[in-house]
Amino acid sequence: MSLVSMRQLLDHAAENGYGIPAFNVNNLEQVQAIMAAADALNAPVIMQASAGARKYAGEAFLRHLIDAAVEAYPHIPVVMHQDHGQSPAVCMAAIRSGFTSVMMDGSLEADGKSVASYDYNVEVSREVVKFSHAIGVTVEAELGVLGSLETMKGDKEDGHGADGTMTREQLLTDVAQAADFVQRTQCDALAIAIGTSHGAYKFTRKPTGDILAIDRIKEIHARIPNTHLVMHGSSSVPQELLAIIREFGGDMKETYGVPVEEIQEGIRHGVRKINIDTDIRLAMTAAVRQYMFQNPSKFDPRDFLKPARAAAEQVVRARFQAFGCEGQASKIKIIPMEKMAERYKAGELSQIVK
Ligand SMILES: O=P(O)(O)OC[C@H]1O[C@](O)(COP(=O)(O)O)[C@@H](O)[C@@H]1O
Numbered sequence: 001m002s003l004v005s006m007r008q009l010l011d012h013a014a015e016n017g018y019g020i021p022a023f024n025v026n027n028l029e030q031v032q033a034i035m036a037a038a039d040a041l042n043a044p045v046i047m048q049a050s051a052g053a054r055k056y057a058g059e060a061f062l063r064h065l066i067d068a069a070v071e072a073y074p075h076i077p078v079v080m081h082q083d084h085g086q087s088p089a090v091c092m093a094a095i096r097s098g099f100t101s102v103m104m105d106g107s108l109e110a111d112g113k114s115v116a117s118y119d120y121n122v123e124v125s126r127e128v129v130k131f132s133h134a135i136g137v138t139v140e141a142e143l144g145v146l147g148s149l150e151t152m153k154g155d156k157e158d159g160h161g162a163d164g165t166m167t168r169e170q171l172l173t174d175v176a177q178a179a180d181f182v183q184r185t186q187c188d189a190l191a192i193a194i195g196t197s198h199g200a201y202k203f204t205r206k207p208t209g210d211i212l213a214i215d216r217i218k219e220i221h222a223r224i225p226n227t228h229l230v231m232h233g234s235s236s237v238p239q240e241l242l243a244i245i246r247e248f249g250g251d252m253k254e255t256y257g258v259p260v261e262e263i264q265e266g267i268r269h270g271v272r273k274i275n276i277d278t279d280i281r282l283a284m285t286a287a288v289r290q291y292m293f294q295n296p297s298k299f300d301p302r303d304f305l306k307p308a309r310a311a312a313e314q315v316v317r318a319r320f321q322a323f324g325c326e327g328q329a330s331k332i333k334i335i336p337m338e339k340m341a342e343r344y345k346a347g348e349l350s351q352i353v354k
């Protein structure tokens, strides 16, 4: 099997009422952990490369690691997605190197700091949709500025993020604007701002509706029922992983993530892609700290990376199961990218706006 279109997987998820975690990958062990979990549960896979990952590993290494995953697990459909493209040029370069899905994040200007105008966002997203759909590639766009409804500060995710203090208005995706945006851009998936942010420090308490606006998802979904909603910054930050890290010398302050039940509620209302990075990092760090502490004479990286990989696999499995991915991979009959391009051209994949 080759890499597949993300639109195809998200359409399948929508038809069958589940959501797909999109895991950020930076190295071999993370890719292996994700694929081992997907194989064990027969789950479809979305792996994404952030700008930070591209800086750390280099795009060629990321691409070949994901290609290796496809080769080693030919029965599992895999999407290679580019996270947070800051300009059409970045998206174009990713497509040229083989990505089957790109995110054009036009919520911020190309400097990655200034909050962009709505018109700018529409314009760059439309442009990316045009050249991507022509060859069957999926496009995720973003509307609203991601950030905390507790601090009213923009989030620094993927190396970019709005500076300064924002209004609640800016930090929540507007429902009418989302409908207009999708109508005009025809993006396949839309990342929405509902109070989530990247990293381990999302909420100072277990989030309630005032700081995690799950109801907003329902309102948006009602207007754009076949546009796949994307939750960014959606690690759950498990307390048990924080406890292991602390027990073995780590310094993690009190913090809360996005509860899995809240994500499940989102999935009942149109959320199809859930971005997760931090949970894998926490799992690997907890395992490495524990292993190093308990085995002070070991020095072969394979010795501590093995438990780290196993811990990452555990988290990935848990998310696949909680979001309903188990058993879905083998039900998906792959549509070639060329065929997806034809379907876009024929208008079969146009967005419904109410
Ligand atoms: O640290 P990086 O590599 O920039 O990762 C950024 C990515 O992590 C995610 O925010 C996932 O968030 P979590 O931190 O909640 O796992 C993506 O939405 C985001 O684009």
Ligand SMILES: [Zn+2]
Pocket: 084, 105, 107, 108, 142, 146
């Ligand atoms: Zn953004």
Ligand SMILES: [Zn+2]
Pocket: 084, 157, 158, 198, 232, 233, 275
């Ligand atoms: Zn993000």
